[in-house]
Amino acid sequence: MDDVDETPDSVLAARARTGDAAAFGALVVRHQPAAIRLATIVGGSLDDAADIVQEAFVKAYRALPQQRDLVSATPLDPEAVALATTDAQLLIAALARLGERDRQVIGFRYFAGLTEAETATALDAAAGTVKSRTARALARLRQELDRSGVRGD
Incomplete structure (x- = not known):
């Protein structure tokens, strides 16, 4: 090619x-x-x-x-691409500020697309633990994004 x-x-x-x-x-x-x-x-x-x-x-x-x-x-609309790129950079920066456990559970659930059960196996944790860790990690991620000026719709 x-x-x-x-x-x-x-x-x-x-x-x-x-x-x-x-x-x-x-x-x-x-x-x-x-x-x-x-x-x-x-x-x-x-x-x-x-x-x-x-x-x-x-x-x-x-x-x-x-x-x-x-x-x-x-x-693609160049303005939309630029906005999406900026949002992605802010998301990556916010993720980097989280603790390792938060990054792992968010990574497995939302980036790797694992189910709660699969994430529980990967983290050697109970499914209920994964559910609560995910909720807390997402709350902390939202706080980091708020500090960066990113607002969800």
Whole structure:
């Protein structure tokens, strides 16, 4: 694949959806460093983060044939993209200010998409404990976001 660095993500995603493994690989190469940084903030360990990200990319690749067409034919609004990027940066910064236990439970539940039971297994905790930890961690995350000036709708 020539000029992969200049190919927009939307084009690579469309190609990947048609079975182009090289296009999916290009997306992985492009986004893996940022994904690992986020997973490290959430999970704490670089080795664990790399494993989580690898597993997420494998799941994404396997799910491609079942996905509806998520690639929009219309270009994105640059202002909306800038706002979303800023919000994501504020979220990452707020997560980084939380304690490790809070980052882990939020990471497993909302970034990795694990159920309460799966999170309980991963954390070696009871499901009820995961439920209460999640509620408290989300409350602390909301406080951090409020301090950053981010308001939820």
